[in-house]
Amino acid sequence: MAEIAIIGGTGLATLKNLKIKRREVIRTPYGEPSGPLLHGELCNTDVVFLPRHGRGHTIPPHMVNYRANIWALRETGVQKVIAVAAVGGIRQDMEPGRLAFPDQIIDYTWSRMHTYFEQDLSHVTHVDFTDPYSPELRSVLIESARSLQLEAVQDGTYGATQGPRLETAAEINRMERDGCAMVGMTGMPEAALARELELGYACCAVIVNWAAGRGPGVISMDDIEASLAVGMEKVRRLLETAIPMAAGCSA
Numbered sequence: 001m002a003e004i005a006i007i008g009g010t011g012l013a014t015l016k017n018l019k020i021k022r023r024e025v026i027r028t029p030y031g032e033p034s035g036p037l038l039h040g041e042l043c044n045t046d047v048v049f050l051p052r053h054g055r056g057h058t059i060p061p062h063m064v065n066y067r068a069n070i071w072a073l074r075e076t077g078v079q080k081v082i083a084v085a086a087v088g089g090i091r092q093d094m095e096p097g098r099l100a101f102p103d104q105i106i107d108y109t110w111s112r113m114h115t116y117f118e119q120d121l122s123h124v125t126h127v128d129f130t131d132p133y134s135p136e137l138r139s140v141l142i143e144s145a146r147s148l149q150l151e152a153v154q155d156g157t158y159g160a161t162q163g164p165r166l167e168t169a170a171e172i173n174r175m176e177r178d179g180c181a182m183v184g185m186t187g188m189p190e191a192a193l194a195r196e197l198e199l200g201y202a203c204c205a206v207i208v209n210w211a212a213g214r215g216p217g218v219i220s221m222d223d224i225e226a227s228l229a230v231g232m233e234k235v236r237r238l239l240e241t242a243i244p245m246a247a248g249c250s251a
């Protein structure tokens with residue numbers, strides 16, 4: 001049984017080197033996940049793959065059923081999650097095409113279903129979230145990138161915005177003052193829900209554009225797609241090393 005899952009983000013709706021063995025449809029108390037869980041093998045390691053935005057990329061970030069996705073992964077026996085996510089670069093070293101492994105999060109999202117603690121209110125559980133990402137899984141990502149000599153930024157605060165629109169330049173300035181190094185729309189509540197269910201969770205971010213006001217002009221979808229293609233090829237290579245390594249670590 002696979003104990004590790006990959007949540008695929010924009011540009012990673014399929015994993016071509018994943019040998020799919022079965023598809024599992026899971027219904028959860030929180031509704032439907034983004035699609036069936038794809039059970040397969042990546043480099044001889046059992047893994048579960050779930051494209052966050054659905055197979056045809058039809059679910060925008062603010063409509064993803066994060067609770068159902070994380071619940072379904074836990075239900076099938078997963079203990080560790082590597083989440084792939086496209087982001088915009090705020091800090092100077094966050095150049096499009098690079099990978100980044102965030103170590104902190106600031107949540108700017110609103111009105112998303114962000115907790116499992118809402119039905120049985122006999123006890124309210126305040127989970128520790130001081131370090132939102134699993135240090136062990138982050139080390140696996142950092143080590144894998146190093147061994148493959150992939151250009152990757154090893155830390156940074158991920159600012160999670162509501163979307164689907166991109167930010168204004170002023171919003172990005174504020175996020176920079178807050179300490180954000182990158183901005184994306186899917187990091188929360190995914191990471192917090194994984195923590196509530198005690199899953200190890202780390203994020204492999206792919207920088208696909210300069211955040212608003214940080215690049216030479218307006219953000220173009222063509223430029224994003226070009227960086228996505230470069231970045232996701234790196235992610236595929238990274239995962240071939242990281243997944244077998246992560247299967248052996250305690251997260």
Ligand code: HPA
Binds near residue numbers: 089161166183
């Ligand atoms: N902002 C928010 N989310 C994103 C961006 C961005 O600039 N690029 C990719 N996802």
